[in-house]
């Protein structure tokens with residue numbers, strides 16, 4: 001078997017062009033600070049502990065930046081992510097901090113505003129965007145706004161500026177369907193709280209509320225953050241999609257006046273029919289392809305790749321119609337789902353194939369911390385989300401501990417630590433590093449057009465992407481068997497005869513006009529100069 005594999009080429013595109021004499025392209029394109037980049041969700045309290053109290057913190061993230069992105073590109077040995085999403089860092093009594101009591105203070109467990117500024121500067125020095133998780137729909141019950149609201153209601157002081165701040169209904173009245181309310185002690189009112197009683201919901205019909213939350217976002221943009229992950233975006237007016245999307249249109253319009261390139265992605269945990277309607281305002285995470293028994297899951301488990309690529313083509317067309325800059329935000333798990341390594345096994349390469357499928361797709365995919373080492377964690381019989389947010393397994397003495405309430409059994413963590421996987425060729429972590437580097441070297445994957453391959457009788461499939469003057473073919477073979485695919489079947493326009501990278505169990509080669517690709521393997525192909 002002849003092997004025409006040039007793995008180094010994927011990592012040295014500039015050298016390649018100069019080595020080939022007069023390049024087809026003038027030079028490697030100067031990459032503008034686009035938003036199509038690989039993000040990494042950090043559940044802050046569980047990531048890395050800098051001061052020995054067992055709780056992850058901002059300084060812990062600063063100290064782990066070399067792991068995330070060492071700024072050395074292909075010369076380095078980092079994961080290579082170019083965006084960080086921090087779960088909420090504001091003052092809050094819970095371990096998850098989604099019930100905020102002061103939007104303008106960093107929770108003492110996590111550090112200080114100075115730590116945040118230092119982290120922002122460090123990120124930006126390495127071309128990493130930093131976004132904050134902003135839970136705006138509700139506050140905590142010790143937020144000064146809520147305290148002032150409760151007092152004003154108990155005393156009947158309608159002139160109080162906080163009298164109308166929260167969503168209420170009179171006791172005994174007809175309640176809006178599908179929403180949850182609890183009695184407001186000392187009044188004849190119920191307050192809206194669709195998550196828990198600790199999360200009272202603001203009344204977004206009130207201009208003062210809208211301005212107050214807008215000020216929060218502006219404050220952090222001024223501080224230098226690149227944007228936000230908007231928590232519970234469909235809960236602003238639960239069950240009223242048109243009112244929700246109108247709110248987000250207004251809100252994003254105001255923020256784009258300040259920062260036109262703002263990175264904004266909303267959590268709208270719903271089907272595409274609903275999430276699509278948010279895209280004129282802002283992007284949404286794609287929940288359709290995420291999690292167990294989803295399209296990525298089933299495709300990674302020896303499914304037909306064309307199911308996934310057909311979905312992606314249609315999805316891209318839909319969201320780009322809504323807003324030309326819209327992009328997909330794929331992921332396989334997050335802090336609200338069971339971890340992927342529980343339903344996709346490493347030994348059968350399902351995790352590897354899932355990573356290939358979603359990270360070698362357009363837009364801005366998000367890795368959930370620990371996913372890259374196969375960290376496990378599921379709600380399980382204990383029915384606690386804490387089990388989905390377990391301590392990162394560094395394997396180097398980091399003092400970070402599992403969150404309060406977790407009960408996941410340590411003996412189930414069988415996939416190894418960061419330290420072990422950094423030292424082991426063929427580890428899942430090394431696989432993630434390789435995917436991200438390949439994606440970075442071929443920006444057409446993230447930003448280009450998307451044309452599914454017309455391979456019909458085999459499980460292997462993929463897409464052709466064009467961006468500027470680059471053409472790339474991404475091919476996944478989810479079956480266990482080697483496939484032989486004529487190059488002419490990949491494209492009628494291009495001859496994809498250059499293997500830029502091989503990701504997976506098998507090998508690949510080009511033999512007499514045919515691409516030979518091993519089972520459980522993905523490829524990135526380009527054309528010969």
Ligand SMILES: [Ca+2]
Pocket residue numbers: 049050051052053054055056057109
């Ligand atoms: Ca700490």
Ligand SMILES: [Ca+2]
Pocket residue numbers: 137167201202235236237238
């Ligand atoms: Ca609400």
